[in-house]
Amino acid sequence: MAKVLVFIDNPGDSLKKSSLELLTLGRSLGETAVALNGKLHDDVAATFGEYGVGAVLLPSAEDLDDFLVAPKAAYVAAAAEQLGATIVLLDNSPEGKEIAARAGIRLNAGVITDVVAVDADGTAHKSVLAGSYNTACKASTAVSVLTVKANNVVPEPAAAPTPLETVTVEVPAASTAAAARITAREQKVASGRPDLTDARIVVAGGRGLDGDFGPVEELADALGAAVGASRAATDAGWISHDAQVGQTGKTVSPQLYISAGISGAIQQKAGMQTAKVIVAVNKDAESPVFEIADFGIVGDLFNVLPQATAEIKKRKG
Amino acid sequence: MKIIVLVKHVPDAQFDRHLNGEGYTTDRDESILSELDEYALEAALQLAEARGGAKAGNQVIALSMGPSGAVNAIKKALQIGATEGVHLTDDALAGSDAAATSLALAAAIRTLGSDGPVDLVITGMASTDGETSLVPAQLAERLNLPQVTFASSLEVDGGRLTARRDADTSSETVEAPLPAVVSVTDQINEPRYPNFKGIIAAKRKSITTLSLADIGVDPTQAGHTGSWTRVLSAEERPPRTAGTIITDEGDAGIKLVDFLAAQKLL
Numbered sequence: 001m002a003k004v005l006v007f008i009d010n011p012g013d014s015l016k017k018s019s020l021e022l023l024t025l026g027r028s029l030g031e032t033a034v035a036l037n038g039k040l041h042d043d044v045a046a047t048f049g050e051y052g053v054g055a056v057l058l059p060s061a062e063d064l065d066d067f068l069v070a071p072k073a074a075y076v077a078a079a080a081e082q083l084g085a086t087i088v089l090l091d092n093s094p095e096g097k098e099i100a101a102r103a104g105i106r107l108n109a110g111v112i113t114d115v116v117a118v119d120a121d122g123t124a125h126k127s128v129l130a131g132s133y134n135t136a137c138k139a140s141t142a143v144s145v146l147t148v149k150a151n152n153v154v155p156e157p158a159a160a161p162t163p164l165e166t167v168t169v170e171v172p173a174a175s176t177a178a179a180a181r182i183t184a185r186e187q188k189v190a191s192g193r194p195d196l197t198d199a200r201i202v203v204a205g206g207r208g209l210d211g212d213f214g215p216v217e218e219l220a221d222a223l224g225a226a227v228g229a230s231r232a233a234t235d236a237g238w239i240s241h242d243a244q245v246g247q248t249g250k251t252v253s254p255q256l257y258i259s260a261g262i263s264g265a266i267q268q269k270a271g272m273q274t275a276k277v278i279v280a281v282n283k284d285a286e287s288p289v290f291e292i293a294d295f296g297i298v299g300d301l302f303n304v305l306p307q308a309t310a311e312i313k314k315r316k317g
Numbered sequence: 318m319k320i321i322v323l324v325k326h327v328p329d330a331q332f333d334r335h336l337n338g339e340g341y342t343t344d345r346d347e348s349i350l351s352e353l354d355e356y357a358l359e360a361a362l363q364l365a366e367a368r369g370g371a372k373a374g375n376q377v378i379a380l381s382m383g384p385s386g387a388v389n390a391i392k393k394a395l396q397i398g399a400t401e402g403v404h405l406t407d408d409a410l411a412g413s414d415a416a417a418t419s420l421a422l423a424a425a426i427r428t429l430g431s432d433g434p435v436d437l438v439i440t441g442m443a444s445t446d447g448e449t450s451l452v453p454a455q456l457a458e459r460l461n462l463p464q465v466t467f468a469s470s471l472e473v474d475g476g477r478l479t480a481r482r483d484a485d486t487s488s489e490t491v492e493a494p495l496p497a498v499v500s501v502t503d504q505i506n507e508p509r510y511p512n513f514k515g516i517i518a519a520k521r522k523s524i525t526t527l528s529l530a531d532i533g534v535d536p537t538q539a540g541h542t543g544s545w546t547r548v549l550s551a552e553e554r555p556p557r558t559a560g561t562i563i564t565d566e567g568d569a570g571i572k573l574v575d576f577l578a579a580q581k582l583l
Contacts (some may be wrong), residue, residue, distance in 0.1 A: 068482070068491055069464055094450065094467055094484070101454035102464075104416065110545030111415060113449045123549060129334045129446065136549040165511060180463040180480075180493035182376065187487050195485070201582070223583075225476060241504055242485050247330060247445060248353065248503045256582045273557060277580055285564070292557040295576045296489050298563025307570025313583065315574065 002030030002122075005057075005085035007076050007099065007163065010038035010065070015047050015239060018198065022089045022148060023051040027158060029118060030088055035079035035169070037064050037072060045164055052158030054165065057083065061171040068180040069095065073102030074175030080107055080143065082169055087122060092147040100145045110139025114251075116152040117297040130247065130270035151253070188242075196226040201256045202275070204228030204245055206268070208261020208301055210281060211238050215305035216260055222312040228252065228272075230262045246271035260301045264289025279300035281305065318368055318473075319376045320361040320437045322399065326383050326390035327351040327446040334446070338531075340412040340541050341551040343446050343521040351384055353441030355397070357506035360471055360501050361439050362398045362509075371400045378403055378429060382410060382422060388524065394538040395519035396511035402524035403429065409529055409536035414544035419455035421539055424532040426460065437478075440500045442467055456462040463493035 004026040008019050015023075026032035033055040034048060038209055040056060048056060057079045064071050076099055080088050088103065090096040097113050104111035117125040124146055129268045133280040138144070196202065203225045205216035213227070220227045228245040229238070245252055247270040257275035262268055264280065264287055272278070280293035281301045297304055326348045328334045335344040359378065365375035379394035381387045382405040391402035405425045413421065425502075426438060438460075443450040457464035465471075468480035468491075478497060482489045482506070511519075529536055537543060561576075563569060577583050 021577055058541075068489075069458070073454075073458070097450055097453040098464070098466060101415065101451040102458040102543070104451075105419070105455050105458040108545070111449075111451055112546055113451065127554070128448075128551075129336070129343070130330065130448075131554065132334060133336055133551050133553055135551040138549055139546050139548055141545045169386050178461050178463055180491045180497065182489050183479075184490040185487050186489075188485070190486075241483070247398060248442075256577070256580075270330065277578045277582065278557070279576065281569075281573075285568070286564075291559050292558035295573070296560065296562035297565055297569045298562065299569050302462070303567075304565055304570045304573065307568075308573045309570075310570050311574040312577075315578070315583065 002087055003083055003085045004030045004032045004087045004089065005035055005076075005080050005083055006032055007035045007088065007090045008037070009095070010074070011036070011041070011044050012038070013043055017155060018091050018150040020051065021150060022091065023053060024155050025118060025148060026089055027052045029120065029122070033083050033085070035076055037075065040166065049161040049164050050157040054162050055083070056164060056166045057169045058166060059171045060168055064171070066182055067176055068147045068182060069098045069102060070179035071171060071175040073099045074106065075169060076103040077106035077169045078172060079169045082167070083226070086143050088143065088145045090145070090147045092149045098148050100147045104145045107143045107145065108141055109143035109145045110141045111145045112137050112139065113147045115146045115148045118146060127274060131274040142150040159257075167314055179217040193220065194224065194226045196228055196245070197250050197252060199226035199252070199254055201225035201258070202228045202245070202252050202254045202261050203258045203260065204230065204262060204272070205233055205260045206230035206262030207232040209233060209238065211236070213239055215302060215309070219258065219305050219309045222309045230268050259289050259293070260305060262289060263287045264292065318365060318436045319378070319433055320364060320439060321378045321380050321429060321435055322354070322358050322361045322394065323422065323438065323440040324354045324358065324379050324381045324390045325351045325393050325444050326381060326387040327444055330445055336551045339546040340475045342412055348386055348389070350393040351441060351445045353443060353445055353503060356501050356503050356505055357439045357441045358394055358397055358399060359506045359508040361437070363506065364473055376400050380405065380422070380425060380429070380500070382406070382418065384411070391524055392519060393511070395522045395524070396516045397509060398515060401436035401522055403527060404524055405532070407529040407536070407539065409539045412541035412544060413539055414546045415449055415451035415455055416545040417539050417543040419452050419459055420530070420543065421529070421534055422452070423456055423536045425527055426456070428527065428532045434496065436495045438496070438498045439474070440498070442500050443484045455497055457498040460498065463497040465491050465497055468499055468501045469504040471499060471501060471505065472528050529549070
């Protein structure tokens with residue numbers, strides 16, 4: 001049976017949904033172990049057991065968070081070697097991909113990012129060129145390193161919980177020597193809304209909002225959605241750059257994407273055209289977004305969005 | 318300073334893009350300098366100019382790996398202001414994945430450092446075709462240099478650099494000694510356009526061509542054979558088609574909610 005290593009970075013006292021997805025995927029591919037960075041909280045250890053994790057590997061060094069990527073990658077590679085893992089799974093965050101990138105070089109292992117599904121033989125599926133192609137890829141090396149996008153696996157505990165063993169992994173000391181040091185970290189204020197890349201519903205606004213994100217935020221909150229934006233809106237400074245959906249921002253594949261006041265040029269389309277259902281509201285009937293919308297409304301978003309928000313609140317009681 | 322900027326010649330996203338042939342590589346007709354690389358070039362030019370520019374011996378070398386057409390990305394970089402161009406090209410490089418690409422680029426960068434040490438390697442945050450962001454991190458690993466990626470600000474003082482890195486939940490200040498590999502986001506600056514003077518000046522700038530033999534890389538370590546991943550199949554997704562389009566007659570908000578309810582999305 002294949003040995004699968006899942007890297008989880010600083011879970012705190014509970015595991016994120018995307019981590020549970022990785023554990024579920026890992027179990028479908030073989031015997032899973034976790035390489036953890038940070039403290040192993042009792043509740044997290046219990047969840048590992050429920051998800052069939054046999055071993056938790058912990059780094060010998062406690063200062064991995066003080067450096068950018070390199071020592072974490074060295075740790076993940078050392079853990080994979082110690083375990084004899086042939087599949088390494090990480091989340092698809094920018095840092096997850098970079099840890100995968102460097103661990104891949106250390107392990108002589110092929111790295112595949114943006115994975116949405118993995119077959120039993122290790123073949124990974126992903127979409128490329130802004131969602132215009134679906135591809136199947138496989139590492140030709142003994143070990144494969146895969147970063148997996150959120151929301152593609154349904155988290156499911158194992159049939160029977162497993163007893164958990166903890167093992168220490170020696171982090172190569174040289175890995176911090178040539179690493180950039182993080183000298184300050186500033187937490188951003190949490191919005192209370194779902195994370196844009198993981199959200200089931202996204203309501204996004206663009207140039208047509210003319211600086212006022214109110215109608216988009218109110219509709220998003222009525223739907224329990226994340227708020228997104230076009231590059232025009234983030235470049236204008238109407239909303240944080242974190243909210244940008246598109247080629248140079250985030251790629252999202254929610255169940256529902258509501259686009260308001262966004263023309264839908266290629267730069268925006270690249271970030272959202274794999275959404276299951278697209279709804280568009282725009283004053284201009286010629287907007288390209290209407291070519292890809294399942295339901296389009298030619299109209300003033302300042303009338304349409306508040307009316308929809310009120311109607312949703314009414315129906316939800 | 319001696320700065321190497323990695324530039325890539327990528328298919329223009331304004332047109333339909335296609336995967337073709339053995340290994341399903343991208344069709345490179347209608348290609349341009351990757352937009353995200355313009356931010357890397359601008360960052361390099363600003364650092365060089367702050368130190369007196371080319372007159373004071375500062376070098377901004379645009380390095381591109383790719384088939385013959387990639388020279389166009391280098392020419393564009395020279396028009397914008399790079400001081401010289403280097404084109405790493407070899408038939409054996411075709412089909413390289415990130416691992417093979419980073420191996421060849423690392424060797425090219427070592428070769429370029431043979432007549433004077435390289436201070437910085439600057440790249441964009443991703444290519445606009447492959448979009449994996451793997452190469453900068455893999456280059457840092459192969460060159461054993463500090464990696465400072467996704468920088469939204471960059472300052473160099475003496476032999477050290479300071480950068481800001483914005484993640485979703487936090488912003489980090491990062492410091493590293495030079496030399497280092499840096500990737501920059503599209504938030505770091507406003508890239509300049511080539512002006513007439515720059516276009517004329519570019520004609521006099523040199524472009525050096527390097528083959529795998531020149532950088533000491535065996536052809537089996539490059540291209541399809543040197544890659545650690547394979548694309549087994551690629552299927553074009555059917556294009557999305559337009560659904561129902563209505564014009565607001567005062568009740569479109571209600572109709573929107575009716576649509577969501579019918580799709581079980583409420």
